[in-house]
Amino acid sequence: MGLVNHKFTLAARPMGLPKRTDWSYTEESVRELAEGELLIKVLLISLDPAMRGWMNESRSYVPPVGIGEVMRALAIGQVVASRNPRFEVNKYVSGTLGVQEYFITDGKALMEVDPRIAPLPVFLSTLGMTGMTAYFGLLDTGRPEPGDTVVVSAAAGAVGAVVGQIAKIKGCRVVGIAGGASKCHYLLADLGFDTAIDYKSEDVTAALRKSCPTGINIYFDNVGGDILEAGLANLARGARIVICGAISQYNNTGPVQGPRNYLSLLVNRATMKGMLVFDYMDRYKDAIREMAGWMAAGKLKSREDIIEGLSSFPDALLQLFKGENFGKLILKVAEH
Amino acid sequence: MGLVNHKFTLAARPMGLPKRTDWSYTEESVRELAEGELLIKVLLISLDPAMRGWMNESRSYVPPVGIGEVMRALAIGQVVASRNPRFEVNKYVSGTLGVQEYFITDGKALMEVDPRIAPLPVFLSTLGMTGMTAYFGLLDTGRPEPGDTVVVSAAAGAVGAVVGQIAKIKGCRVVGIAGGASKCHYLLADLGFDTAIDYKSEDVTAALRKSCPTGINIYFDNVGGDILEAGLANLARGARIVICGAISQYNNTGPVQGPRNYLSLLVNRATMKGMLVFDYMDRYKDAIREMAGWMAAGKLKSREDIIEGLSSFPDALLQLFKGENFGKLILKVAEH
Numbered sequence: 001m002g003l004v005n006h007k008f009t010l011a012a013r014p015m016g017l018p019k020r021t022d023w024s025y026t027e028e029s030v031r032e033l034a035e036g037e038l039l040i041k042v043l044l045i046s047l048d049p050a051m052r053g054w055m056n057e058s059r060s061y062v063p064p065v066g067i068g069e070v071m072r073a074l075a076i077g078q079v080v081a082s083r084n085p086r087f088e089v090n091k092y093v094s095g096t097l098g099v100q101e102y103f104i105t106d107g108k109a110l111m112e113v114d115p116r117i118a119p120l121p122v123f124l125s126t127l128g129m130t131g132m133t134a135y136f137g138l139l140d141t142g143r144p145e146p147g148d149t150v151v152v153s154a155a156a157g158a159v160g161a162v163v164g165q166i167a168k169i170k171g172c173r174v175v176g177i178a179g180g181a182s183k184c185h186y187l188l189a190d191l192g193f194d195t196a197i198d199y200k201s202e203d204v205t206a207a208l209r210k211s212c213p214t215g216i217n218i219y220f221d222n223v224g225g226d227i228l229e230a231g232l233a234n235l236a237r238g239a240r241i242v243i244c245g246a247i248s249q250y251n252n253t254g255p256v257q258g259p260r261n262y263l264s265l266l267v268n269r270a271t272m273k274g275m276l277v278f279d280y281m282d283r284y285k286d287a288i289r290e291m292a293g294w295m296a297a298g299k300l301k302s303r304e305d306i307i308e309g310l311s312s313f314p315d316a317l318l319q320l321f322k323g324e325n326f327g328k329l330i331l332k333v334a335e336h
Numbered sequence: 337m338g339l340v341n342h343k344f345t346l347a348a349r350p351m352g353l354p355k356r357t358d359w360s361y362t363e364e365s366v367r368e369l370a371e372g373e374l375l376i377k378v379l380l381i382s383l384d385p386a387m388r389g390w391m392n393e394s395r396s397y398v399p400p401v402g403i404g405e406v407m408r409a410l411a412i413g414q415v416v417a418s419r420n421p422r423f424e425v426n427k428y429v430s431g432t433l434g435v436q437e438y439f440i441t442d443g444k445a446l447m448e449v450d451p452r453i454a455p456l457p458v459f460l461s462t463l464g465m466t467g468m469t470a471y472f473g474l475l476d477t478g479r480p481e482p483g484d485t486v487v488v489s490a491a492a493g494a495v496g497a498v499v500g501q502i503a504k505i506k507g508c509r510v511v512g513i514a515g516g517a518s519k520c521h522y523l524l525a526d527l528g529f530d531t532a533i534d535y536k537s538e539d540v541t542a543a544l545r546k547s548c549p550t551g552i553n554i555y556f557d558n559v560g561g562d563i564l565e566a567g568l569a570n571l572a573r574g575a576r577i578v579i580c581g582a583i584s585q586y587n588n589t590g591p592v593q594g595p596r597n598y599l600s601l602l603v604n605r606a607t608m609k610g611m612l613v614f615d616y617m618d619r620y621k622d623a624i625r626e627m628a629g630w631m632a633a634g635k636l637k638s639r640e641d642i643i644e645g646l647s648s649f650p651d652a653l654l655q656l657f658k659g660e661n662f663g664k665l666i667l668k669v670a671e672h
Contacts, residue, residue: 061603224599243602258594263560266579266610267397274602 003030003039007100008071008313013057016253017321020314022055023071030102038084040077040093040103040110044306045313045331046124047320048074048158049222052250061276070098071313074129076113076120077103078336092336094123099313101333111284117292118302120336125328126162126295126302127288133244133277134162135287138220139170141242141275146171148217149236151208153227155193156183158328159244163220164193165300172218175211177204177227179323186326191301204230215239215268224249225257232264239270251321303327339366339375343436344407344649349393352589353657356650358391359407366438374420376413376429376439376446380642381649381667382460383656384410384494385558388586397612406434407649410465412449412456413439414672428672430459435649437669447620453628454638456672461664462498462631462638463624469580469613470498471623474556475506477578477611482507484553485572487544489563491529492519494664495580499556500529501636508554511547513540513563515659522662527637540566551575551604560585561593568600575606587657639663 004027011024033039054065054072065072075097079087084107087093092113097103113123125131137159144150150167154160155176164174164187175195176187184196195211197204208216208230215236221228224246231241249256265272280287294300305325307316310333319325340363347360369375390401390408401408411433415423420443423429428449433439449459461467473495480486486503490496491512500510500523511531512523520532533543544552544566551572557564560582567577585592601608616623630636641661643652646669655661 229594243599245602246599249599256596256599258565258596258598260592260594262594262598262608263579263582263585263592263610265608266581266612269610269612269615271610272598272601272608274599274605274607276602276605279605 003102004028005030005100005102006310007098008310009068010055010065010071012067014055014251017251017318018052018055018314023314024068025311031104033081033083033104036084036106037104038082038087038107039080040097040105041080042075042077042097042101042103042333043092043336044076044121044124045097045099045310045333046074046128046130047317047325047329047331048129049245049247049250049320051317052321061278070100072096073099074124075103075333076123092120094128099310099331101310118295121304121306121328121330122295122302124330125158125304126300127291129277130158130328131162131291131302132280132284132287133275134159134166135291136277136280136283137242137244137275138163138166138218140280141273142218142220142240144170144172144218148172149175149212149214150218150220151175151177151212151216151231151234152220152222153177153231154222154245154247154323155187155196156326157222158325160220160222161187161191161303161327162300165191166294167218168192169294169299175208175216183326199227205233208234212236218242220244221246223247228259229261232259232261235264235268235270237268237270239268241265241270241272243272243274247321304330306330306332308332339438340364341366341436341438342646343434344646345404346391346401346407348403350391350587353587353654354388354391354650359650360404361647367440369417369419369440372420372442373440374418374423374443375416376433376441377416378411378413378433378437378439378669379428379672380412380457380460381433381435381646381669382410382464382466383653383661383665383667384465385581385583385586385656387653388657397614406436408432409435410460411439411669412459428456430464435646435667437646454631457640457642457664457666458631458638460666461494461640462636463627465613466494466664467498467627467638468616468620468623469611470495470502471627472613472616472619473578473580473611474499474502474554476616477609478554478556478576480506480508480554484508485511485548485550486554486556487511487513487548487552487567487570488556488558489513489567490558490581490583490659491523491532492662493558493659494661496556496558497523497527497639497663498636501527502630503554504528505630505635511544511552519662535563541569544570548572554578556580557582559583560595564595565597568595568597571600571604571606573604573606575604577601577606577608579608579610583657640666642666642668644668
């Protein structure tokens, strides 16, 4: 076909924030398809905090990306050639396509995406893994009841914004923690949060004490570190802490900061529970249907922060760890 | 009546391990009883890790002991005078009697103790708060299933020894972590644990990896610190960590060591939950009946480490924090 694939492979395991030299940007010819395979043109790449963990040597819930391998990434693409009867040319699909322009697969781990339901980027944000993480993390692990006080960190981030909105739909009081006045304004004015705390200008522990006078019933944590400790310091009896991520700790060169006040779990008979979205795969379809319904009804807003060009990948990923993104960070690789 | 009460009051809030000068040992005349009151002669005082927390300024699940107040302690005593029709002279009772020889009360927070069921010290250990903590912590918070691998820290301590034995009764594989060869021998030879790890001579993380090849299903933690991290490093998917205490951290002069690998909760979809025995008060009676049955059937052994004399209190309490006790540490104040 004469196509050329550009891709980012992992050149070195980063210490701290990934540097430009931790990546190789290379090109290769796209090979011919074998029987049963299809060729996908990558359109949109999801940039996720979890990617930092995949770059480390240690095995987590998935094996690490190997040195010299294409960087793992969720993405949306379009089928441009197919020798697989299940996938017609021109269909849109989502899957682990990698940080590259073309992907060849047998199609087994792909999901079809229907662009009539929502714009394509939304399938990487609210109707994608991000939204699924928020949905199952809050509803299954957090178990909100009407009237609960729900606190979410990284609240203007991709997962946090959806968590807070679902909590409002479920009748909870919602407090969001975010960095900077414009993100806080977004939480209050656009997403309908009850309170926003700016961790860059406020003492989060004191602000939580003030905004949660009867304590926190659910704390949905995306960040770890000091903000997790501020949450632990303000729990209500029987509180649930959902451990979804710890972006403040992913680029540490020293040890992770463990929550020094974890004995608040004992004092408050509270629960801290970790969740991984992949465990809910068999329920994605129902969740997407419900979330799409909320979006159609105007109860749930999706916001994407789109950066152009595959070659922007190393810098775009850093924006995530610097908290510079506003909504779901997506790399646009090709027009659709 | 001309009786004299000797008592230990809190003279200063300790920094680190309580010093002799943190206590006042004083005497006073025992006053006359008012209508509805009863006078209890204290016989046996329970020495518990939780006492260290009660000496700190900060409010926890109970208010701190005030400077100049009698040190709070669970104890067993005998009614020696009564103007309360609910309590006859000579009856045995348990309650928060304090570190002293006599206690006057309206009887509202007392429980009667029946010495025909078990020797009196057992009502402070296996059939007391200690045993209740083990029973409800393991069964309600840990939720053991037959075949589960259960790990318990401070396993030769008062709570740990009961946790391990109940786990065996419930058909689990039990690994105990304790300090020193004689404690480890006790776990294996006397209590029927499957494996014992000596944290003083072994690398606990490596020893857990070896003894729990399919991972830990329930980790019952009494100690915190490095040993909690060793537990977190060896979880099975869906593991439950019961946070019962953190004796390694109670005398820290610096900050508590938070578990630096708490993200193992996320990777393993695991739960860390705190428990306090007082929440189960309305179920104590049934639990005591079941535990007494296990004791009568020879399935559950109770071991008490009894130190003589009220004046030994400051040193006896230190034995607890130094891990020198073997079984439930009890201070014997008077003959019974």
